[in-house]
Structure formats: C-alpha cells, structure tokens
Amino acid sequence: MSAKKITMRVTRYRPEQEDAPTEQAYELEFPDDWVVLDALNYIKDDVDGTLTFRWSCRMGICGSCGMMVNGEPKLTCAAFLRDYYPAEIRVEPLQYFPIIRDLVIDMTDFLHKLKAITPWIVRDEEKPLAEGEYLQTPAQLADYKQFSMCINCMLCYSACPVYGHEPEFIGPAAIALAHRYNLDSRDEGQEARQQVIASSEGIWDCTLVGECTEVCPKRVDPAMAIQRTKVATTTEWAKSMLMPWGKQ
Amino acid sequence: MYEVNKTEPFWWGLFSLGGVVAALFVPIHIIMVGFLSAEAVGYHQMVALVGNPLIKLYLFTLVSLPLFHAAHRLRFALKDLGLKVAGGLLGVFLYGGAVFGTMVAAYIVATLP
Ligand code: SF4
Ligand code: FES
Numbered sequence: 340m341s342a343k344k345i346t347m348r349v350t351r352y353r354p355e356q357e358d359a360p361t362e363q364a365y366e367l368e369f370p371d372d373w374v375v376l377d378a379l380n381y382i383k384d385d386v387d388g389t390l391t392f393r394w395s396c397r398m399g400i401c402g403s404c405g406m407m408v409n410g411e412p413k414l415t416c417a418a419f420l421r422d423y424y425p426a427e428i429r430v431e432p433l434q435y436f437p438i439i440r441d442l443v444i445d446m447t448d449f450l451h452k453l454k455a456i457t458p459w460i461v462r463d464e465e466k467p468l469a470e471g472e473y474l475q476t477p478a479q480l481a482d483y484k485q486f487s488m489c490i491n492c493m494l495c496y497s498a499c500p501v502y503g504h505e506p507e508f509i510g511p512a513a514i515a516l517a518h519r520y521n522l523d524s525r526d527e528g529q530e531a532r533q534q535v536i537a538s539s540e541g542i543w544d545c546t547l548v549g550e551c552t553e554v555c556p557k558r559v560d561p562a563m564a565i566q567r568t569k570v571a572t573t574t575e576w577a578k579s580m581l582m583p584w585g586k587q
Numbered sequence: 588m589y590e591v592n593k594t595e596p597f598w599w600g601l602f603s604l605g606g607v608v609a610a611l612f613v614p615i616h617i618i619m620v621g622f623l624s625a626e627a628v629g630y631h632q633m634v635a636l637v638g639n640p641l642i643k644l645y646l647f648t649l650v651s652l653p654l655f656h657a658a659h660r661l662r663f664a665l666k667d668l669g670l671k672v673a674g675g676l677l678g679v680f681l682y683g684g685a686v687f688g689t690m691v692a693a694y695i696v697a698t699l700p
Contacts, residue, residue, distance in 0.1 A: 504667075504671075535589040538592055539595070541589065546663035548667065
C-alpha cells in the first residue's frame with residue numbers, strides 16, 4: 340500500500356497572538372487506516388507541537404474528539420481520511436461553541452444544561468443497603484438503553500440550527516438524557532426534570548429539524564426523545580385540562 | 588430558573604391533531620370527492636349530505652385543524668431561518684390567521700343548508 344497525500348486545513352486560534360481564528364494548511368502522507376485524529380496527532384508530534392485539540396480514547400467512547408470535518412460535526416477518531424481523499428479536508432472546532440484555543444471549544448454551557456436535567460437516578464427515599472439492589476427486568480432496561488448510549492460528544496448541538504440561533508435551547512443530548520432517566524424504572528425524578536425540559540428553552544424550542552439524530556455517532560436519536568416528550572407532555576396537559584380534579 | 592411553558596402544549600396539540608387530519612383525512616377526502624363518479628357526488632346528494640350535523644362537524648374539522656398545523660409549521664420554519672419577531676408577534680399573526688380561518692369555516696358550515 341502506497342501512502343497518499345492529502346491537505347488538511349485546520350483552524351488555528353491563539354488568543355495571545357490573534358483576535359480571530361485563522362486557518363493553517365498542512366500537507367501530509369497517510370496510510371489507508373488513518374482517521375482525522377491520527378493526522379492531527381501526527382501534526383502535533385512531528386510537524387507543529389503547538390496545535391491544540393482534545394482526544395482520549397480513539398475508539399468512539401470518550402466523546403472528546405468532536406470537530407467539524409468539512410462542515411459536518413464528526414468524531415475525528417471515526418472519520419477516515421480515505422473517505423475524503425483526494426479532496427482537501429477542513430477541520431474546525433465544533434460550531435456554535437466559543438473557541439478556547441485552536442480546535443478546543445468551551446463546553447461550560449453544555450455542562451450547565453446537562454446538570455440542570457439531573458442526569459442521575461433520583462429516589463424520593465433511598466432504600467437501606469441491606470434491602471439489596473434495585474432490580475430491573477431486561478424489558479425495563481430495553482426501555483431506556485438506547486438513550487443511555489450518549490457519550491456527551493456534543494455533535495448534536497453543533498448540528499442543531501435551533502441551538503445556533505438560540506443558545507438558551509437546552510438541546511438534544513440533555514433532553515435525550517432526561518428522557519433516559521425518566522424511562523428508568525428505578526427513577527422517581529421525573530417531576531423535577533419536567534420543570535426544565537417542558538420549559539420554553541426545552542422541548543418547545545425544538546422545530547424537529549432532525550439533524551441531531553443524523554449526526555449522532557451512538558444512534559441515540561435525540562429527535563425521537565424530544566418528540567416523545569412533546570407527546571407525553573401534551574397528553575398530560577390535555578388530561579389536566581379535561582380533568583382538573585385529577586392529580587396535580 | 589426554568590419555567591414550564593403552559594401554552595405550547597395547546598398549540599402543539601392542535602399542530603399534531605392537524606397533522607393527522609392533513610396527512611390522513613385530507614387525501615382521503617380528495618380521493619373520495621375528486622374521483623367518485625359525477626352522479627355519486629352530484630349537487631343534490633351533496634346538499635343532502637351536508638345537512639347532517641356529523642358531516643358539518645367533519646367538514647369544519649377538515650378545514651380548521653390543518654390551519655393550526657400550517658400556522659405552527661410556518662412559525663417553526665421561519666424560526667429555523669433565523670427570524671426572530673419580538674414578543675411573539677409572529678405567533679399572534681400566524682395562530683391568529685388560523686383562528687380567523689376557523690371562524691370563517693364555522694360560519695360557512697353553520698349556514699350551509
Ligand atoms: S446524543 Fe449523540 S450526538 Fe448528542 S452528545 Fe450524545 S452521543 Fe453525542
Ligand atoms: S477520541 Fe474518544 S471518542 Fe474520539
């Protein structure tokens with residue numbers, strides 16, 4: 340196998356020396372099995388040690404290597420160079436997030452939103468340890484499993500035009516995770532989560548574009564989580580209108 | 588910090604019901620009325636039909652709900668294009684249009700022979 344040559348145009352932003360992000364081109368030879376992240380690591384190790392980016396697992400698990408590759412949000416550890424060759428590849432930081440340096444974005448906003456939906460199992464009362472674990476049937480696990488696959492890579496936020504226009508939007512992954520815990524038979528925190536996701540910044544901000552689901556590397560399907568939550572919330576609302584004496 | 592939105596379920600409910608009507612009943616209606624033999628949908632048969640209060644209700648629903656569906660979809664399409672109209676003016680205009688269309692439909696259906 341002979342190595343091929345490809346040009347990568349990478350966003351550079353060094354706040355101490357420039358006011359706005361610029362672009363730097365690197366030309367490199369690559370073997371067939373290289374992904375964009377391999378190329379970035381090659382650049383960092385052998386060409387230009389100042390290039391800054393996040394990564395960890397190199398196998399689609401940690402969710403830290405998300406970047407825009409030719410304008411599309413991708414895990415760079417899963418984006419093969421050969422799929423873009425012979426065209427140039429443009430590598431940019433995830434869009435709609437503030438850039439800290441080069442390809443590194445500031446994820447504070449996402450972390451706040453994630454925390455707001457209490458992404459853990461909430462119990463009204465914890466049962467004593469002596470009573471053993473909370474049992475769950477395979478069917479109960481299957482209910483939420485898909486939504487528990489999220490790796491917090493934020494690709495869905497970069498794909499979402501609503502998030503681009505309205506940064507207050509709680510966004511696809513956070514709502515999908517709220518759905519995940521709401522569906523968990525062990526959880527009792529639905530009411531507190533509903534307060535957050537049934538707000539104007541929650542499900543009602545979504546215009547059902549569906550790009551979140553398109554780009555999600557873990558097939559979480561946030562669009563479906565949002566849609567289902569809209570149906571459930573509207574049904575509950577209708578019930579409370581028709582039967583106001585029912586449970587409040 | 589976050590507050591439950593109490594009006595959106597109403598508009599979304601109408602949007603969703605309107606979607607069912609627009610996707611399912613409108614095509615069926617078009618096929619029935621548009622492709623049945625001319626005798627079967629002649630003037631006198633039709634007048635006899637719309638005299639029935641259930642048919643009146645059906646016609647009213649057939650017109651009204653898709654209007655709310657359209658209003659909501661249009662509001663979201665404009666939002667996706669980045670249009671921000673202050674104070675929900677866009678909603679007032681679009682849903683107002685649907686309410687107006689609904690009133691016109693109610694009037695016409697009610698005054699049918
Ligand atoms: S829902 Fe998918 S795209 Fe969004 S953060 Fe989770 S894994 Fe990434
Ligand atoms: S490096 Fe962990 S997901 Fe890509």
